[in-house]
Amino acid sequence: MIRRLCVIGVGLIGGSLARALRAAGYCQEVVGAGRNPEHLRQAVELGVIDRFETDLGLAVRDADMVLVAVPLGAMQPVFAALRDHLADDAVLTDAGSAKASVIEAAQAAFGRLPDCFVPGHPIAGTEQSGVAASFPELYRGRRVILTPTEASSPAAIARVRAMWEAAGAQVTEMGAKHHDEVLAATSHLPHVLAFALVESLARLQDQREVFEYAAGGFRDFTRIASSDPVMWRDICVANRVAVHDMIERFSADLQVLDRAVCAGDGERLLKIFSDARQARDRYVEKTDRDPGNE
Amino acid sequence: MIRRLCVIGVGLIGGSLARALRAAGYCQEVVGAGRNPEHLRQAVELGVIDRFETDLGLAVRDADMVLVAVPLGAMQPVFAALRDHLADDAVLTDAGSAKASVIEAAQAAFGRLPDCFVPGHPIAGTEQSGVAASFPELYRGRRVILTPTEASSPAAIARVRAMWEAAGAQVTEMGAKHHDEVLAATSHLPHVLAFALVESLARLQDQREVFEYAAGGFRDFTRIASSDPVMWRDICVANRVAVHDMIERFSADLQVLDRAVCAGDGERLLKIFSDARQARDRYVEKTDRDPGNE
Numbered sequence: 001m002i003r004r005l006c007v008i009g010v011g012l013i014g015g016s017l018a019r020a021l022r023a024a025g026y027c028q029e030v031v032g033a034g035r036n037p038e039h040l041r042q043a044v045e046l047g048v049i050d051r052f053e054t055d056l057g058l059a060v061r062d063a064d065m066v067l068v069a070v071p072l073g074a075m076q077p078v079f080a081a082l083r084d085h086l087a088d089d090a091v092l093t094d095a096g097s098a099k100a101s102v103i104e105a106a107q108a109a110f111g112r113l114p115d116c117f118v119p120g121h122p123i124a125g126t127e128q129s130g131v132a133a134s135f136p137e138l139y140r141g142r143r144v145i146l147t148p149t150e151a152s153s154p155a156a157i158a159r160v161r162a163m164w165e166a167a168g169a170q171v172t173e174m175g176a177k178h179h180d181e182v183l184a185a186t187s188h189l190p191h192v193l194a195f196a197l198v199e200s201l202a203r204l205q206d207q208r209e210v211f212e213y214a215a216g217g218f219r220d221f222t223r224i225a226s227s228d229p230v231m232w233r234d235i236c237v238a239n240r241v242a243v244h245d246m247i248e249r250f251s252a253d254l255q256v257l258d259r260a261v262c263a264g265d266g267e268r269l270l271k272i273f274s275d276a277r278q279a280r281d282r283y284v285e286k287t288d289r290d291p292g293n294e
Numbered sequence: 295m296i297r298r299l300c301v302i303g304v305g306l307i308g309g310s311l312a313r314a315l316r317a318a319g320y321c322q323e324v325v326g327a328g329r330n331p332e333h334l335r336q337a338v339e340l341g342v343i344d345r346f347e348t349d350l351g352l353a354v355r356d357a358d359m360v361l362v363a364v365p366l367g368a369m370q371p372v373f374a375a376l377r378d379h380l381a382d383d384a385v386l387t388d389a390g391s392a393k394a395s396v397i398e399a400a401q402a403a404f405g406r407l408p409d410c411f412v413p414g415h416p417i418a419g420t421e422q423s424g425v426a427a428s429f430p431e432l433y434r435g436r437r438v439i440l441t442p443t444e445a446s447s448p449a450a451i452a453r454v455r456a457m458w459e460a461a462g463a464q465v466t467e468m469g470a471k472h473h474d475e476v477l478a479a480t481s482h483l484p485h486v487l488a489f490a491l492v493e494s495l496a497r498l499q500d501q502r503e504v505f506e507y508a509a510g511g512f513r514d515f516t517r518i519a520s521s522d523p524v525m526w527r528d529i530c531v532a533n534r535v536a537v538h539d540m541i542e543r544f545s546a547d548l549q550v551l552d553r554a555v556c557a558g559d560g561e562r563l564l565k566i567f568s569d570a571r572q573a574r575d576r577y578v579e580k581t582d583r584d585p586g587n588e
Contacts, residue, residue, distance in 0.1 A: 185498060199566050244556050270527040
């Protein structure tokens with residue numbers, strides 16, 4: 001149970017966790033914090049939070065759980081603003097999509113890694129953002145990855161895990177570097193490709209015609225290019241080593257495919273496409289059995 | 295009105311057209327043809343066709359409309375097999391996804407371009423294939439592009455146009471080369487990227503884990519990688535010049551993005567991502583007003 005949850009950054013991610021925990025009766029009070037009082041007022045009106053503060057020191061006062069759900073680029077100043085105001089029994093966690101950079105930000109802001117700090121990443125979200133898009137079921141059956149530091153205390157880890165489980169999530173743990181590599185492959189690279197594809201097409205001369213004849217598959221394929229550009233800028237900068245590595249691997253594979261196209265090498269193309277279809281179908285089969293991953 | 299429609303290749307595309315025209319009362323009889331009698335028997339049982347022939351010469355006899363809906367690689371032998379058996383009033387069309395190669399195949403098989411031949415391409419389909427997946431509404435509001443040759447007679451063009459309109463489609467015309475460039479951008483490149491992405495991820499060492507943590511966006515993004523590998527091999531070989539050109543343009547744009555990632559150039563990334571989101575949202579807005587394009 002959480003006595004007082006402080007959510008810093010009450011958008012889709014922070015708002016949905018607050019809603020889920022309130023719905024589960026897992027939380028007595030939710031205090032929201034952020035820079036924009038209008039958004040915070042909206043969050044109160046929507047019943048997502050009980051009250052808000054725009055001063056982070058006041059916001060975290062007496063909170064036994066603090067979730068920082070701000071863009072990666074804002075993590076360090078937020079940590080610095082709250083560092084002297086955490087309660088003795090407070091646990092601090094975050095929802096950033098890249099973990100090594102958040103750990104660096106905490107190290108820089110605190111001058112050390114606090115034992116109450118447990119980095120985390122809920123693998124959930126839509127291309128929507130903002131508190132109005134939040135809903136209590138967002139985390140139901142979804143994965144949350146915790147990447148505890150060497151300093152994270154077992155008690156703090158257990159409390160963060162219990163919170164996400166109360167919201168309906170499946171919680172796993174791994175190292176921050178490994179997390180960043182896995183997410184570069186499964187999430188960051190696909191987003192980069194979708195943005196790059198749409199940008200590439202938009203720059204063609206006959207842009208209007210190109211979009212006019214785009215078929216249904218295109219809409220699915222590029223849905224994620226409607227995601228928040230600021231968030232994705234921060235992710236690409238924060239996880240640039242792993243994202244660059246994945247772009248390089250992908251580019252090399254695309255060159256192989258391109259050479260087969262140029263050579264009209266049907267056998268090679270058939271093998272690549274068949275292998276891809278098999279891998280994709282295995283993945284879908286698996287997630288259909290286990291809808292938590294979808 | 296069509297007296298006797300002959301559909302060569304009774305799969306999703308050919309089967310759905312037959313269903314649509316029968317539902318619209320636009321066609322008195324449908325004869326199916328193809329290599330696999332079992333599939334054709336299934337098509338009869340499903341009520342998609344009235345009867346079938348496995349000999350193409352017999353199949354097209356007395357048909358006043360012939361649709362060839364086979365993989366691009368099979369176009370030339372099919373044209374060669376039916377060339378001496380077309381009725382005097384027959385119109386010949388096809389549903390291939392790349393048009394210049396189909397026109398070359400007709401030229402090679404007939405020794406000239408017949409005036410009854412009107413190449414066409416319905417921009418519709420799902421990642422499903424086969425006659426069991428066919429349904430009469432597939433073309434409702436969808437685009438069909440006709441790419442008449444210099445030899446195509448106005449009367450033949452008008453009859454093919456009327457047929458697709460009877461199936462509910464919006465018919466436009468353009469040159470074959472231009473069609474192939476537009477489709478390379480809107481359809482062939484996205485499919486190639488989806489196949490390449492899934493193949494790239496499947497070859498990572500921790501493949502299982504990568505797919506385990508793939509989020510919902512990934513499923514949308516890679517849906518088209520479940521498309522028929524044989525069809526896509528044929529498309530990439532048939533349209534290799536335009537597909538290669540698009541892969542090259544895309545690769546160049548991806549390299550620019552990669553350099554921004556490496557340099558941590560947030561400003562550049564934000565511009566790319568914002569432009570892409572705007573272009574994608576304009577496209578979706580447009581197709582939401584005009585659902586025919588979706």
